[in-house]
Amino acid sequence: MPNRCIKEGDNPDLTKERKTCTFDTDELTANLYGSRNNMERRREITKKISADPDFADPIPHDFLSREKCIEATAKKTKAVVQRGSEFCDVTNYYEMLHLINEAIGIGGYPLALHYGMFLPALEGQAEKELTDDIIPRAKNLEVIGAYAQTEMGHGTNLRELETTATYDKATQEFIINTPTRSAMKWWPGNLGKMSNYAVVTCQLFIDGRKIGPHNFLVQLRCEKTHEPLPGIIVGDIGPKMAFDTNDNGFLALDNIRVPRKNMLMKHAKVSPDGVYTPPMHAKLNYGTMVYVRAHMLYAHGQFLATAAIVATRYSAVRRQGRIEHGVPEVQILDYQTQQHRIFPQIARAYAIIFTYMDIKDQYDAMIKGIAEGQTDLLPDLHAITSGLKSVVTHMAGLGIEQCRMACGGHGYSDASGLPKLYGVQIGGCTYEGENMVMLQQTARYLMKAVASALQGKPLSHSVAYFGKKSSGKSRIGKEGGDIAREHEAMLEALEHAACRLSVEASQMWEKRGRGGETKERAWNGVTVEMNRAARVHTRVFMARSFHRRVTSSPPSIRPVLTDLLSLYLHYECVDMAHHLLEDGFCSGEQIRYLKSRLYEDLTTLRPNAVSLVDSFDQSDRELNSVLGRRDGNVYEALYQWARKSELNYTDVLPAVQKYVMPMMEENRSKL
Ligand SMILES: CCCCC/C=C\C/C=C\C/C=C\C/C=C\C/C=C/C(=O)SCCNC(=O)CCNC(=O)[C@H](O)C(C)(C)COP(=O)(O)OP(=O)(O)OC[C@H]1O[C@@H](n2cnc3c(N)ncnc32)[C@H](O)[C@@H]1OP(=O)(O)O
Ligand SMILES: Cc1cc2nc3c(=O)[nH]c(=O)nc-3n(C[C@H](O)[C@H](O)[C@H](O)COP(=O)(O)OP(=O)(O)OC[C@H]3O[C@@H](n4cnc5c(N)ncnc54)[C@H](O)[C@@H]3O)c2cc1C
DSSP, X not given: OXXXXXXXXXOHHHHHHHHTOOSOHHHHHHHHTSSHHHHHHHHHHHHHHHTOGGGOOSSOGGGSOHHHHHHHHHHHHHHHHHHHHHHSOTTOHHHHHHHHHHHTOSSOOTTHHIIIIIHHHHHHHOOHHHHHHXXXXXXXXXXXXXXXXXXXXXXXOGGGOOOEEEEETTTTEEEEEOOSGGGSEEOOTTTTTTOSEEEEEEEEEETTEEEEEEEEEEEOBOTTXXXXXXXXXXEEOOOOSSOTTSOOEEEEESSEEEEGGGBOXXXXXXXTTOOEEOOSSTTGGGHHHHHHHHHHHHHHHHHHHHHHHHHHHHHHHOBOSOSSTTSOOOBGGGSHHHHHHHHHHHHHHHHHHHHHHXXXXXXXXXXXXXXXXXXXXXXXXXXXXXXXXXXXXXXXXXXXXXXXXXXXXXXXSGGGSHHHHHHHHHGGGTTXXXXXXXXXXXXXXXXXXXXXXXXXXXXOGGGGGGGSOOOSSOOTTOSTTOHHHXXXXXXXXXXXXXHHHHHHHHHHHHHHHHTTOOHHHHHHTSHHHHHHHHHHHHHHHHHHHHHHHHHTSOTTTHHHHHHHHHHXXXXXXXXXXXXXXXXXXXOHHHHHHHHHHHHHHHHHHGGGHHHHHHTTOOOHHHHOOTTXXXXXXXXXXXXHHHHTSGGGSSSSOHHIIIIIHHHHHHHHHHO
């Protein structure tokens, strides 16, 4: 069966791996990206960008200062903007995303938040009077914007943000002010140096009454000189763990006046005479965050896929140690521990991307509903995207780190691309709402679902399984080798665990309440359990999504995806075995059975491992990893990469000449 990546001159071990492929890698790639045409388009973009001198990096960014990296990234951004249509359909979200990844990379660029949040916030929340003016100019990039919500003192708890927007009826303006040091906006991406406007989240005050957080469009810099406007202090917050090429910024506003129409008023409104009309759903103002949380799934699935590609290809190329005496050194991918480290990451990357596809459909349906005046899909989507954002970012972070360690010493080098990848990806656990806090949003929803289920009320999409009758004992290991039924038995066991944990958390909460605690204090006493229930529920949702995609996939790729799904479900069940055992739903014998099936899965997947990661179809440019390169010619490339280090420009470093040599000389003369 064809693996389409084989080329002459490649590392022979990688070629050998590709020859054992049992499916058509292009079929799987096309399935992953929605169609064969989408796959071809991605490849065309990659090909054109790779050959274009505007996007060449003579010196890898690993060896440049932050300032130089920002300069190089800004230059490439300009080229993408001016020449984008030479490479792709610039109106196609996924083509643009791919173009940016290929041309610029993942560490941030001047327009990341402009496209990622500023425009979506205006499009989703502003009304016509404002959008007619600002959106054409923003699309034309006369206006570049950031999404400035988080402050130095508050990010998670939006209700306590301190920046104020006070309505002045006399002039029909809002006065926007930063009252304290901790009220300074702090963290927003591209706020520091690139943006001349921002959507700023402020507490709305009318007639001395605090109404709550709302968004306002504020001009920060002169459109001609790019200097900050009077009353505005803005700058970069300094170096951070990663996102080196993003100017996360600070902002203080000194009683800046903006016209009434600058409030984003599609949902909540303030009339000229200061009458406030609330939105049709209280949290519609938070819509941009729901949008980003949903779309983060795709990005983080791809981040984990990158790490899995690097670790799998490198493990096929690297030979070290022997499994039996008297035979040549083995590919490290033959070690069971290596497979157990890496293969679940491959499966999870697929699971995340497939889950994203389901969520995207739900998101689109919700937006359509809102346009027709219905918000009934929002609570379910908010609850599940809050959980998914948290589980997926955590899962991807752990997975990338496993892949990095699986590459041994070379994984610790920036040449592997993995330290930077981890730095960028792990930020997702924090931004768009810290994970522990967002899981509580999911848990709150589960508590309502428990109550509805007990009362026999209808249950919405993500919690529909709360209404199923549990069989009391798991069917795991009792399905006589029927794979489809085995998969169903594992899904049922996970659903049982999520439901039980939710019910138990609800009972613990209630008990504390009966013991005299307020509802809120009682909640804080059970949040670890609440979040546990939310995580398991979210993992059930992912497992169901993966299962649905596999069972509806084309027959040509269904066998390999079924193997991958088996590994995924066995791994998830073993990882959550304590939840399955706790109430006796599963026995110890059943967990031992799951483990033995998992080890069989590792062996089954071994011949397809490289082909499964090849099917993610990430180019060498996107991978940005000496270890993960498609041709597997790792060692020579590693040496050539190291040669580019600034430290190697001279044989004797000035620092050595200035301090180390005189010290050696002094010591020598003492003898
Ligand atoms: C080329 C194109 C590129 C496109 C790129 C696309 C995507 C971009 C992806 C990545 C961008 C790339 C790189 C950029 C990297 C980083 C960007 C980062 C940006 C940011 O971080 S912006 C700041 C984000 N901040 C937060 O997320 C804050 C988190 N806090 C909150 O959301 C809220 O404070 C809270 C935790 C939800 C609590 O809110 P609160 O008002 O107190 O409400 P509650 O009392 O808790 O709940 C009451 C009620 O409301 C429900 N609720 C809450 N939120 C929502 C919601 N959003 N929607 C619907 N319902 C909601 C809640 O469930 C409660 O319901 P009840 O029924 O129980 O009453
Ligand atoms: C790379 C990056 C990019 C960002 N980009 C933007 C941007 O473009 N625009 C923007 O506005 N912001 C941005 N942010 C800010 C980001 O959204 C916030 O940092 C994030 O929402 C977390 O809020 P916080 O910093 O207030 O964390 P905190 O709330 O202070 O969290 C600290 C700890 O307190 C815990 N905690 C807080 N509240 C609770 C609770 N109720 N229950 C239990 N535990 C709790 C948390 O779990 C965590 O362990 C960015 C941040 C990063 C790292």
